Amino acid sequence: MDNETQEKKKKHETESAADLERVTDYAEEKEINVTDFGTVLANLGQKSNKAKEKERELSQVKILKEDVELIMTEMEVTKDKAERVLRENKGNVVEALTVLVNS
Template sequence: MADDGPDSKNQKKSAKHDSGAADLERVTDYAEEKEISSDITGAVATIGERRRKEAQEKMEREIELAKVPIRKDDVELIMTEMEIGRPRAERCLREHHGDVVKALVTLTQ
């Protein structure tokens, strides 16, 4: 025979109460996960936008540097004196608007 005494009723009420708390916790967890997910999505979008902007600025800088006229003999001088490759010598010279003295000073520092 089953015991339907006062303790049995308290256990049933307690089980129902625990079930409600678990349901509430699941809803809270879902809401928190959704908030975190939207925060992460926003952060990733922001990072992506910054990277695109930096890449665009870098490309624009490279285009501007490519427009700077430099003399071949200045490049050769820098390469010989500083013992560096042509790309680095050209870049330094372009960054200093073709001024060989400023380029050399920068490379010696």
């Protein structure tokens, strides 16, 4: 390759490096004015507690340790997952496995 193109390439490389630098450069942003910030946030509302209730219900289902272990080895899932499926199927290990097999 001749010198000229190489030089050009070099120049191009430094330029793009500089561009890259600019991209990642952190620039403090200018402030904006917000008039009624409080009302905005208040309007957004909070999430309902429905999901939490379901969690509580599930956690009350009785499950057997050996069932959890069986599901873990047979289906190669984590303990959390095994417990959850078992709870969702009211502690019935055959049902839980069937659900997993059909998933």
